[in-house]
Amino acid sequence: MLEIKNIKKSFGGVKAIKGSDFIIEKNKVTALIGPNGAGKTTLFDIIAGLTRPDEGHIIFEEKDITKKEPHKIANLGISRTFQQVRLFKNLTILDHLQMVEDNKDMGLLKNIFTNKKRSDKKYEQVLENFGIKRTLDTYISDLSYGQRKLLQIAMTLEKSHKLLMLDEPVAGVNKVIQSDIENLLLKLKEENETILLIDHDMEFVRKLADHVIALDAGVVICEGTPDKVLKNKKVLEAYLGE
Ligand SMILES: Nc1ncnc2c1ncn2[C@@H]1O[C@H](COP(=O)(O)OP(=O)(O)OP(=O)(O)O)[C@@H](O)[C@H]1O
Ligand SMILES: [Mg+2]
Known part of the structure; x- marks a missing residue:
């Protein structure tokens, strides 16, 4: 491959x-x-x-x-994680999970700034699957190092x-x-x-x-x-x- x-x-x-x-x-x-x-x-x-x-x-x-x-x-x-966790401290878990999807059409900024209502159910499921016991609106700065690593892996897997x-x-x-x-x-x-x-x-x-x-x-x-x-x-x- x-x-x-x-x-x-x-x-x-x-x-x-x-x-x-x-x-x-x-x-x-x-x-x-x-x-x-x-x-x-x-x-x-x-x-x-x-x-x-x-x-x-x-x-x-x-x-x-x-x-x-x-x-x-x-x-x-090709989807990868980084040895050093690279996440945006001032954005939330939801912002990051959405970023994965929005990557293709550059919708990320649009979504963050227009704050449109999103269907959060599927992202809640991601948190549950990965054992991240935090809510979607939690800021990265409030996550433990391990939770950040988990989120990073979740994002890597979410991406096709x-x-x-x-x-x-x-x-x-x-x-x-x-x-x-x-x-x-x-x-x-x-x-x-x-x-x-x-x-x-x-x-x-x-x-x-x-x-x-x-x-x-x-x-x-x-x-x-x-x-x-x-x-x-x-x-x-x-x-x-x-
Ligand atoms: N951007 C860079 N500028 C200068 N030197 C670099 C750079 N990136 C890596 N190196 C050097 O290249 C070599 C290989 O580094 P690399 O990070 O790929 O190793 P690694 O096998 O991942 O090590 P580790 O197990 O510590 O993560 C090292 O000597 C490192 O100092
Ligand atoms: Mg290395």
């Missing part, structure tokens, strides 16, 4: 991605692992069109999307998509929300969603991933089943510092 072909990227003198080549298969959960600074988030940004690679190509469903703009890539069906990319969805959240998010992802796996996931929790990667790709400076050092990759010597050396 998605092909990463010889992607290279430097930031100033830092060679963040020295040459990345791998494939993401449809209806599978693929986990990207690697030490801090291995280039995982940079690759997400390159796939999503937010960062331009110095070399190489991104092919999505046979189409070269390397030079496409982020919103066009999103509309092709073919590929979900999740950058450390459980990092920094409490145990309860972590297990909620993990159960949600296991359910998505059962539903055959195509997921590309960055995660540092190896136990969870083992449970969820069909395929694991270990990176170091953006280069694939090992890939295969969780069992194979998580006991590979090179991976242990690079990742666990053993």
Whole structure:
């Protein structure tokens, strides 16, 4: 479904991605692992069109999307979360959920400023599905970090998509929300969603991933089943510092 072909990227003198080549298969959960600074988030940004690679190509469903703009890539069906939560503190939960829908026709601003009556039922259902125990008119500034992460995942899923990319969805959240998010992802796996996931929790990667790709400076050092990759010597050396 998605092909990463010889992607290279430097930031100033830092060679963040020295040459990345791998494939993401449809209806599978693929986990990207690697030490801090291995280039995982940079690759997400390159796939999503937010960062331009110095070399190489991104092919999505046979189409070269390397030079496409982020919103066009999103509309092709690549939906992602950010490692750093990006929400608007002074807008409400409802504003954000509406934003997902309005993205295509730029209705967002129109809706926020005209404050037209919206049918909130379906959004209330979203909150319930995601275990966000707050009302739709709650401002982002009043949400806990975990609730913001949940909302971000909810928005990513609400958007029509073919590929979900999740950058450390459980990092920094409490145990309860972590297990909620993990159960949600296991359910998505059962539903055959195509997921590309960055995660540092190896136990969870083992449970969820069909395929694991270990990176170091953006280069694939090992890939295969969780069992194979998580006991590979090179991976242990690079990742666990053993
Ligand atoms: N915008 C940028 N400007 C300069 N350097 C950057 C930029 N983005 C990333 N880097 C550098 O590129 C390298 C890869 O960073 P990246 O965030 O992709 O790593 P990561 O694998 O996601 O790490 P982590 O597990 O800590 O999230 C790092 O050395 C980082 O400092
Ligand atoms: Mg990262």
